[in-house]
Amino acid sequence: MKKKKENQFHSWITYPPLRNALIAAIIALITFGMEYFLQISSTITTPMYIIAIVIGGYLWVREGIEELIVEHEISISMLMIWATSGAAYLGMWDEAAALVVLYGAAEGIEEYTFSKTRNAIRSLLDLAPKEARLVRNGAEEIVPAETLKVGDRFNVLPGESVPTDGIIITGESSLDESPVTGESMPVKKKAGEKVFAATINGESALLVEATTAFSDNTLSRIIELVENAQEQKGHAQMWMERFGRVYSPIVLLSAILLMIVPFVTGADSAYWIEKAVILLVAAAPCALVISLPIAMAAGISGAAKRGILIKGGAHLEHLGVIETIAFDKTGTLTYGKPKVTDVITFQEDERALLSKAASLEQYSTHPLAKAIVIYAKGNNIPLLPADASKTLIGSGVQGHIDDMLWYLGSPKLFEELGIELKAHTSIIEDLQSAGKTVVLLGNRDQLLGLIAIQDTIRENAANVIKKLHGLGIKTVMLTGDNSKTAQRVAEQLGMDDVRASLKPDDKVNAIKELMKSGPTLMVGDGVNDAPALATATCGMAMGAAGTDAAIEAADIALMADDLNKIIEAMKIGQKARRVSKQNIVFAIIILAILIPSGVGGLISVAMAVLVHEASELLAVANGLRSGKI
Ligand SMILES: Nc1ncnc2c1ncn2[C@@H]1O[C@H](COP(=O)(O)OP(=O)(O)OP(=O)(O)O)[C@@H](O)[C@H]1O
Numbered sequence: 001m002k003k004k005k006e007n008q009f010h011s012w013i014t015y016p017p018l019r020n021a022l023i024a025a026i027i028a029l030i031t032f033g034m035e036y037f038l039q040i041s042s043t044i045t046t047p048m049y050i051i052a053i054v055i056g057g058y059l060w061v062r063e064g065i066e067e068l069i070v071e072h073e074i075s076i077s078m079l080m081i082w083a084t085s086g087a088a089y090l091g092m093w094d095e096a097a098a099l100v101v102l103y104g105a106a107e108g109i110e111e112y113t114f115s116k117t118r119n120a121i122r123s124l125l126d127l128a129p130k131e132a133r134l135v136r137n138g139a140e141e142i143v144p145a146e147t148l149k150v151g152d153r154f155n156v157l158p159g160e161s162v163p164t165d166g167i168i169i170t171g172e173s174s175l176d177e178s179p180v181t182g183e184s185m186p187v188k189k190k191a192g193e194k195v196f197a198a199t200i201n202g203e204s205a206l207l208v209e210a211t212t213a214f215s216d217n218t219l220s221r222i223i224e225l226v227e228n229a230q231e232q233k234g235h236a237q238m239w240m241e242r243f244g245r246v247y248s249p250i251v252l253l254s255a256i257l258l259m260i261v262p263f264v265t266g267a268d269s270a271y272w273i274e275k276a277v278i279l280l281v282a283a284a285p286c287a288l289v290i291s292l293p294i295a296m297a298a299g300i301s302g303a304a305k306r307g308i309l310i311k312g313g314a315h316l317e318h319l320g321v322i323e324t325i326a327f328d329k330t331g332t333l334t335y336g337k338p339k340v341t342d343v344i345t346f347q348e349d350e351r352a353l354l355s356k357a358a359s360l361e362q363y364s365t366h367p368l369a370k371a372i373v374i375y376a377k378g379n380n381i382p383l384l385p386a387d388a389s390k391t392l393i394g395s396g397v398q399g400h401i402d403d404m405l406w407y408l409g410s411p412k413l414f415e416e417l418g419i420e421l422k423a424h425t426s427i428i429e430d431l432q433s434a435g436k437t438v439v440l441l442g443n444r445d446q447l448l449g450l451i452a453i454q455d456t457i458r459e460n461a462a463n464v465i466k467k468l469h470g471l472g473i474k475t476v477m478l479t480g481d482n483s484k485t486a487q488r489v490a491e492q493l494g495m496d497d498v499r500a501s502l503k504p505d506d507k508v509n510a511i512k513e514l515m516k517s518g519p520t521l522m523v524g525d526g527v528n529d530a531p532a533l534a535t536a537t538c539g540m541a542m543g544a545a546g547t548d549a550a551i552e553a554a555d556i557a558l559m560a561d562d563l564n565k566i567i568e569a570m571k572i573g574q575k576a577r578r579v580s581k582q583n584i585v586f587a588i589i590i591l592a593i594l595i596p597s598g599v600g601g602l603i604s605v606a607m608a609v610l611v612h613e614a615s616e617l618l619a620v621a622n623g624l625r626s627g628k629i
């Protein structure tokens with residue numbers, strides 16, 4: 001494809017194939033009028049038709065020959081070259097001109113639309129300002145945005161767009177992040193928080209320090225990613241291309257056989273050559289060939305504009321067939337910012353318990369650890385040095401305080417350590433049934449107490465689950481948390497299934513098992529659950545803006561931290577699938593009607609050309625719908 005070249009044409013009239021088709025069409029129409037209404041002789045009209053054919057056909061004829069020589073491929077253009085030559089040989093100049101003009105125009109419109117659609121995401125770059133208010137030695141200076149370097153500070157006034165990614169140094173404002181996340185609700189941001197290029201500053205001025213140069217800010221990376229995705233074809237699309245490579249030569253061969261018949265048998269050559277011409281036109285798979293690419297391109301671009309990055313046609317195809325969605329719990333179905341709700345001691349006082357617990361957790365990045373440390377600090381409880389503290393993945397932490405080895409973690413961890421929990425089971429289960437996560441503190445000899453921590457379920461989670469069920473999708477929760485807590489949360493959300501107490505490996509196995517019954521989408525944060533994301537038919541990371549690791553790890557990245565985007569993604573996938581199917585069925589029906597009626601002599605060459613090109617344009621127009629939901 002000559003994609004790069006096409007990008008430069010902002011209007012169809014300057015796009016050479018279309019410009020040529022238009023000029024050729026005007027000449028052909030005038031000639032047609034002269035021939036039929038003014039009865040002007042063919043010594044004048046034939047050369048005029050030939051001029052129209054040369055102008056209208058020059059580009060695609062050259063392309064067809066190039067494809068044959070360079071790529072050893074018999075393309076549709078090659079079929080049309082033979083058809084035009086056949087018509088010309090028969091002296092059917094008006095029909096030959098109609099063929100050249102209509103084929104050229106349809107092809108031009110298709111390529112133009114296709115390239116516009118594929119590159120639709122580029123228009124986002126226009127939203128990024130070209131200039132920045134660089135602050136140097138306290139003075140403001142207007143510089144081109146692309147000269148900004150990491151560490152430069154710049155002002156963003158109210159109503160202006162942010163020139164490149166950065167961190168707010170001073171100021172507090174709401175930003176419209178829709179160019180990056182597809183989310184139109186403004187987001188409040190203050191000092192220390194990240195802002196993205198092209199997002200629009202709301203009510204007050206901000207001083208921002210650049211964290212990326214213009215060329216590798218989030219928006220530029222999104223565009224690059226989506227453009228790469230556009231190159232990646234899905235299975236159906238590749239199958240279609242292979243089919244085309246076999247089908248077109250067969251059509252050409254059949255037509256050539258028809259043309260040879262009269263020379264061998266001495267039959268009426270004009271009759272057979274005309275049949276061959278009609279066959280070439282009727283059987284050319286234009287609509288079939290464009291049916292999938294246009295739907296895929298429109299789907300990927302449409303999704304990208306909503307902040308849904310689908311990394312390739314294969315994943316868009318997958319989205320359309322997903323039967324099960326597996327959700328990580330913490331940070332996906334919940335906000336991932338749990339808070340301590342209960343502290344229950346079995347022996348010493350609460351402060352001593354919290355002090356040990358927070359000390360053991362101080363180096364851990366687990367959300368539960370953060371919750372405990374924040375709670376302790378909020379109550380002015382001092383942290384002690386905890387030596388050799390170690391994370392026990394999926395179960396807790398351990399460390400030495402005052403030369404004693406302490407454990408903090410799930411009840412299961414203590415069971416595994418062989419510690420009797422019976423005396424506390426009922427209180428633990430009560431807390432868990434309320435949807436809280438219980439962690440215990442103790443050593444091999446005694447239990448000191450427990451801390452209950454609760455994460456808030458996302459506000460729209462239950463609604464999203466309901467809508468997914470409405471789309472016919474099964475929902476499953478996968479979590480490392482205990483089954484009582486998990487069950488309670490799943491119940492509140494109305495989910496179909498829960499798998500609890502899973503270690504990262506167990507999550508991978510759970511995904512494999514779910515995939516046995518159908519294509520499965522795994523939704524997570526893309527940071528801790530990368531193995532499960534990679535195993536699933538499709539891995540989707542949420543809230544990916546600002547976390548490069550998540551964008552990389554996922555097949556589909558949702559820039560916004562919003563569960564509703566999953567519904568949008570599913571709808572786009574299903575729409576793309578429906579539209580692709582419609583297009584293919586439609587194209588096959590057209591072929592099934594045109595070929596027999598053409599060869600059977602029911603329609604003329606001109607008629608075949610007209611129906612053929614019209615069906616191609618209809619397939620393009622229909623395909624464009626796949627980006628809209
Ligand atoms: N740093 C920690 N401090 C205390 N307990 C922990 C810690 N890390 C893990 N645990 C215990 O192990 C369990 C499983 O943890 P894991 O990190 O696998 O899952 P999770 O964060 O609870 O849930 P999800 O799998 O949904 O993200 C936790 O519920 C908790 O009981």
Ligand SMILES: [Zn+2]
Pocket residue numbers: 314315318319537538539555
């Ligand atoms: Zn996929």
